[in-house]
Amino acid sequence: MNTIEETLREHGVFVTTTVGVSMEPLFKNRRDTVEIVPVTGRLSKYDVPLYRRRDDYVLHRVVKVLPDSYVICGDNCIGKEYGITDEDIVGVMVAFDRKNKHYTVNHLGYRLYARLRVAQYPLRLFWFKLRQQGAKILHKARAKK
Amino acid sequence: MNIRQGFVLREVMGSTVAVAIGEASRTFHGMIRLNSTATQLWKWLENGATQSTLVEQLCAEYDVDVDTAAQHVDAFLSTLRTEGVLEE
Numbered sequence: 351m352n353t354i355e356e357t358l359r360e361h362g363v364f365v366t367t368t369v370g371v372s373m374e375p376l377f378k379n380r381r382d383t384v385e386i387v388p389v390t391g392r393l394s395k396y397d398v399p400l401y402r403r404r405d406d407y408v409l410h411r412v413v414k415v416l417p418d419s420y421v422i423c424g425d426n427c428i429g430k431e432y433g434i435t436d437e438d439i440v441g442v443m444v445a446f447d448r449k450n451k452h453y454t455v456n457h458l459g460y461r462l463y464a465r466l467r468v469a470q471y472p473l474r475l476f477w478f479k480l481r482q483q484g485a486k487i488l489h490k491a492r493a494k495k
Numbered sequence: 496m497n498i499r500q501g502f503v504l505r506e507v508m509g510s511t512v513a514v515a516i517g518e519a520s521r522t523f524h525g526m527i528r529l530n531s532t533a534t535q536l537w538k539w540l541e542n543g544a545t546q547s548t549l550v551e552q553l554c555a556e557y558d559v560d561v562d563t564a565a566q567h568v569d570a571f572l573s574t575l576r577t578e579g580v581l582e583e
Contacts, residue, residue: 367515
């Protein structure tokens with residue numbers, strides 16, 4: 351079977367299911383599908399590129415555009431990735447099927463979701479740190495018993 | 496004979512592709528591009544058609560003789576078998 355890059359070159363589109371939890375709540379593991387096309391020009395904030403990270407392909411969201419790279423973060427992630435360049439980008443999502451319903455990235459509801467999700471990042475980070483602290487306190491309390 | 500569970504059709508850029516979701520996506524990682532005839536055959540298969548009924552339906556739907564239809568159906572089913580999409 352062709353690689354993703356070969357498929358994009360040959361057919362101009364690649365469709366695949368999403369794997370993992372990093373883009374929840376938008377995509378659930380192996381339930382939804384995404385439509386990827388080759389990139390023309392630079393990406394924009396809120397775009398969802400498919401990019402290479404060592405031997406893997408990753409589908410996360412652009413949260414910041416820098417002059418020579420992007421800052422990328424999954425919708426369900428805390429860790430941001432820095433230094434993703436145009437050379438790492440394989441394609442960009444232009445549409446998806448979520449719960450068997452089709453959307454393009456121009457869908458108003460999706461655009462609002464993307465902006466809200468990125469804006470919520472500080473809250474997600476706060477909640478994550480709160481849970482981490484809580485887990486540490488609980489662990490210490492149990493160790494003392 | 497049927498399409499294995501977990502394969503779905505998607506319309507993209509004017510054509511139809513088949514991709515795997517759910518458990519099927521653990522072993523099938525690509526996509527199968529279907530022309531209009533293959534798409535129709537796929538849909539008939541999803542509805543439980545056998546190889547012979549596929550040939551009959553192809554002849555009824557399109558202006559083809561039985562031998563030509565049988566060749567198309569054979570080629571189509573062979574591709575699906577190779578890709579692990581067919582459940583027999």
